[in-house]
Amino acid sequence: MDDRLQEKVALVTGGARGIGKAIALKLADAGADVVVCDIDEDGARATCSQIKEMGRKSEAYKINVTDFDGVADMMKQVIDTFEKVDILVNNAGITRDKNIFLMDKTDWDSVIGINLTGYFNVTRNIIMPMLKNKNGSILNIASVSGLIGLPGQANYCSSKHGVVGFTKSLAKECGRAKVTVNAIAPGFIETEMTAKLGEDRIKELKKTIPIRRFGLVDEVAELALFLVSDKARYITGQCFTIDGGLTV
Numbered sequence: 001m002d003d004r005l006q007e008k009v010a011l012v013t014g015g016a017r018g019i020g021k022a023i024a025l026k027l028a029d030a031g032a033d034v035v036v037c038d039i040d041e042d043g044a045r046a047t048c049s050q051i052k053e054m055g056r057k058s059e060a061y062k063i064n065v066t067d068f069d070g071v072a073d074m075m076k077q078v079i080d081t082f083e084k085v086d087i088l089v090n091n092a093g094i095t096r097d098k099n100i101f102l103m104d105k106t107d108w109d110s111v112i113g114i115n116l117t118g119y120f121n122v123t124r125n126i127i128m129p130m131l132k133n134k135n136g137s138i139l140n141i142a143s144v145s146g147l148i149g150l151p152g153q154a155n156y157c158s159s160k161h162g163v164v165g166f167t168k169s170l171a172k173e174c175g176r177a178k179v180t181v182n183a184i185a186p187g188f189i190e191t192e193m194t195a196k197l198g199e200d201r202i203k204e205l206k207k208t209i210p211i212r213r214f215g216l217v218d219e220v221a222e223l224a225l226f227l228v229s230d231k232a233r234y235i236t237g238q239c240f241t242i243d244g245g246l247t248v
């Protein structure tokens with residue numbers, strides 16, 4: 001265990017599984033107490049239990065990030081219990097891939113609502129104490145779909161391009177208060193989200209990646225840990241790609 005995040009409190013959205021869970025565990029391993037929130041209550045509780053076994057404080061909250069008032073209520077409880085949040089990882093996200101002529105309004109609204117407005121909802125409810133304390137790190141999980149266009153992902157690409165813009169604007173607003181705001185743009189990472197693509201498609205996709213494999217959640221979590229640690233205090237407004245060379 002390293003102690004880079006001793007005395008820090010982190011909140012990770014979508015921490016029940018996949019990239020969010022790996023980040024929550026990585027931050028706990030570095031000494032942070034971690035609030036895990038997810039629409040999947042059982043999954044959030046399971047992550048929370050693992051964190052407690054590591055000797056850190058942790059609470060799980062069932063939350064839909066599209067529910068602004070629900071997020072506000074959760075934040076009141078979080079501050080009552082943990083007194084502060086030093087690190088926010090906006091990670092909860094979904095895909096509803098379809099070509100535009102098949103995409104219905106629900107496909108559009110749900111992806112923009114969770115992947116983009118959800119990031120606003122959580123950040124807006126957490127930012128004031130960070131600005132007042134003159135300390136904080138916000139990390140937004142974007143995607144290579146936030147950097148390039150991909151067919152069948154007009155909704156997802158729009159949401160993730162939005163996340164990159166959100167990151168840059170916030171970095172400019174919050175720098176004076178010593179709050180850093182960065183993003184990570186993963187390529188294909190092995191999670192339930194990409195498992196949905198099916199074996200044949202995954203095999204084809206791997207041929208397009210210079211490193212010839214999907215990334216691991218732990219590889220993303222390692223980068224996340226660095227970006228929220230005190231080693232990265234002069235880095236803000238940046239989006240870091242981790243994609244095995246896919247987009248070079």
Ligand SMILES: NC(=O)c1ccc[n+]([C@@H]2O[C@H](COP(=O)([O-])OP(=O)(O)OC[C@H]3O[C@@H](n4cnc5c(N)ncnc54)[C@H](O)[C@@H]3O)[C@@H](O)[C@H]2O)c1
Pocket residue numbers: 013014015016017018019020037038039040043063064065066091092093094114141142143144185186187188189190191192193194
């Ligand atoms: N897996 C990849 O290849 C990949 C690549 C680039 C970016 N990303 C991004 O990384 C993030 C995590 O993806 P993942 O692959 O771990 O996905 P995942 O589907 O494995 O996990 C997503 C988590 O978010 C939660 N969630 C979904 N909707 C929610 C909501 N409305 N409120 C609260 N929680 C909600 C889910 O319950 C789940 O626990 C997402 O933002 C995704 O867009 C993933």
